[in-house]
Amino acid sequence: MRTIVIGGAQLGPIQKADSREAVVERMIALLDQAKGAGCDLVVFPELCLTTFFPRWYMEDQVEVNAWFEREMPNVATAPLFAVAREAGIAISFGYAELTPDGRHFNTSIMTDRAGNIIGKYRKVHLPGHSEYDTERAFQHLEKRYFEPGDLGFPVWRNLDAIMGMCICNDRRWPEVYRVMGLQGVELIILGYNTPSVNSQMVDEGPEKRLYHSELVMKAGAYQNATWVVGIAKAGVEDGHPLLGGSIIVDPNGYVVARAAEEEEDELIVHVCDMDVCTFGKTTIFDFARHRRIEHYQRICAQTGAEVPER
């Protein structure tokens, strides 16, 4: 048995006026709970230091950059890294990254038990739009504020397992799980900030969105014989509802831990045996024995669909 006690640290809403320091205090409180529960790893949500600012249209780059972190760890997050290191708990969380050469990414990091950052991922699939959209009930300007990630979908050895990361919308794309599956991934950790309703006024509420959020993580887990941990920033931020529904999914696609309905700060915990991945990886999803890559060219050759002539 290679067990990892995984804590999913769902965050409730972060208002536009909330400071990073106040959010880090909430994260440390969840980390303290995780220590009490014997966690080895704690997963926090996407963009978890600030409100989901892509809902706001901004033209002034100085105003935009204020939502980004220029280094990590930094003054605001140093206390979090210190508590995690002291407790011997590995952590992962998402934040807006502004690089020294001025590039903007929706990023997540992973540490080892000693608080060293051993992995960085930059969100590849950016949903939404880049200009103000008058047709939407609210904006979703990730394509305006971030560049697509440039690191691909790497995996790292950590806590005696093979781990990878993705972020929010990435979880909806099967290629994401498979690229990591082809590197033997046993645990995929991701955070998300998912609006509870569709900004394009389609009749799509939280029930349907929760269904789709779980569906894709269960499928990704099962089809790649990997654990998947999906952790929300949830609740109403300045009047805009975000979905809860944080879950831990086992390599057979079963949800083994789930956050309550309250959409507040909440820790979910599960003892995850990485060896549970082995059966799927050596039988039904033994990629080397069963995949037929000579028939998959379209997946890398085409971006959009090409339909047959009438």
Ligand code: ING
């Ligand atoms: N949020 C949403 C997500 O992919 C979205 C955007 C919601 C796209 C529902 C499609 C359907 O969960 C982020 N931040 O990617």
